Amino acid sequence: MARSGLGLRETLDAILTRHAGPSALARVSERPSRQANFVGVTYVIQAQSEAQIAALFADLKTCSEVLMVL
Numbered sequence: 001m002a003r004s005g006l007g008l009r010e011t012l013d014a015i016l017t018r019h020a021g022p023s024a025l026a027r028v029s030e031r032p033s034r035q036a037n038f039v040g041v042t043y044v045i046q047a048q049s050e051a052q053i054a055a056l057f058a059d060l061k062t063c064s065e066v067l068m069v070l
């Protein structure tokens with residue numbers, strides 16, 4: 001879950017690509033909130049290790065627009 005805004009998707013795409021490669025962008029979905037203030041973005045990746053997931057989550061949490069990482 002993140003705050004909607006210009007450049008959000010590009011920022012998230014860059015983070016996911018850095019950790020999971022360009023294939024991370026193959027399966028992505030977005031769901032805006034009712035008033036479009038927030039957006040849920042789902043990436044489906046094939047993780048290689050727990051360490052990869054931990055590093056990805058840590059990187060996502062440094063993004064100021066990201067409110068929640070699941």
